[in-house]
Amino acid sequence: MNRIKISIYYLQELNYRLTYAIFGTIFLFITTYTYKQGLIFIFLPKGLSHFVSIGLTEIFFTYLQLCTIFSFSFGLGIALIQLYLFLRPGLYAFESKTTFNVLIAAFFFYICLYLFLFPIIIKVLWKIFSSYSQNFIAIDLTFEPRLQDYLTHLQQLNKALTIGFPCLIILNILQIYTSRHILVKYRGIAYITAFSIAAFITPPDVLSQTLIGLPLIIFYEIQLKFWHLHEEYKKNILIRQPIKSYKNSH
Incomplete structure (x- = not known):
């Protein structure tokens, strides 16, 4: 009860x-x-x-x-x-x-x-x-933007930027339980996953999928670069630590 x-x-x-x-x-x-x-x-x-x-x-x-x-x-x-x-x-x-x-x-x-x-x-x-x-001189080419198309492109850009934070969270979780060498080794799988996510949330055209998948790959590479810099920084700190003398150790 x-x-x-x-x-x-x-x-x-x-x-x-x-x-x-x-x-x-x-x-x-x-x-x-x-x-x-x-x-x-x-x-x-x-x-x-x-x-x-x-x-x-x-x-x-x-x-x-x-x-x-x-x-x-x-x-x-x-x-x-x-x-x-x-x-x-x-x-x-x-x-x-x-x-x-x-x-x-x-x-x-x-x-x-x-x-x-x-x-x-x-x-x-x-x-x-x-x-x-504005690069055409021989002919008169007038550019008149359409409101709905403009907002559609903004929506695609918004999707690409919005999913950036969840991707960073997932990469940080992977950083805890894996190593950088594994993520570098399976970089191709990460690229395929990025474009698979883009194909799932965008219309079925190459341009929309590229606008979504490419920022995800950029986030992935930036995360790997920062991870590499962090490892190098930790190595430099360990190298620069003073060695204890024999007198101080006794």
């Missing part, structure tokens, strides 16, 4: 946590949809005066897509926090502390990512690809 009561109690608490996450996501969606035009203005390239829309309902569904991406992205963070609060009473002290530190690190990682790195990447990519429309 007590087990049934405890199970009902935990189910009720889980329902409460799930309700908080759902209502938080809905509130974020309503807020972003209220300020949808200002939200698109944030991601507009500098110097761009207009976008092209060729469908009657394209602007509406573009707004809907943008607000859905934002609300579900932040709603996922709310759901993870609620899941942590639900599981915290049953965790050991070190498990609770480690999970809390991972959540805090993820929070600061994505804040820095979207405040500093994401706008810079958008600016650089826009300058690179928009410059091709």
Whole structure:
């Protein structure tokens, strides 16, 4: 009887946590949809005066897509926090502390990512690809960007950057239980895994898969490089340690 009561109690608490996450996501969606035009203005390239829309309902569904991406992205963070609060009473002290530190690190990682790195990447990519429309002299080639295509490319870039933090966590776990030489030896398997993940979360075209798979490979190589530098640093520290003299040892 007590087990049934405890199970009902935990189910009720889980329902409460799930309700908080759902209502938080809905509130974020309503807020972003209220300020949808200002939200698109944030991601507009500098110097761009207009976008092209060729469908009657394209602007509406573009707004809907943008607000859905934002609300579900932040709603996922709310759901993870609620899941942590639900599981915290049953965790050991070190498990609770480690999970809390991972959540805090993820929070600061994505804040820095979207405040500093994401706008810079958008600016650089826009300058690179928009410059091709200005290199034609013999003919008049006019570049008129389409709003939905632009946001679709931003969504693909967002996927590539979002999965960066979980990949770093997985690589750090592998670093604990494996060695760097094993990860270097099976580097080809890591590349295949990266493009398999890209094929799973992107449309079936080579460009989208490359935009997702290539950053994962870059994260992998950066992790291996930092791991190598850390090993060299530890070797230099051991070499530079003073040797105890015979008198000090007695």
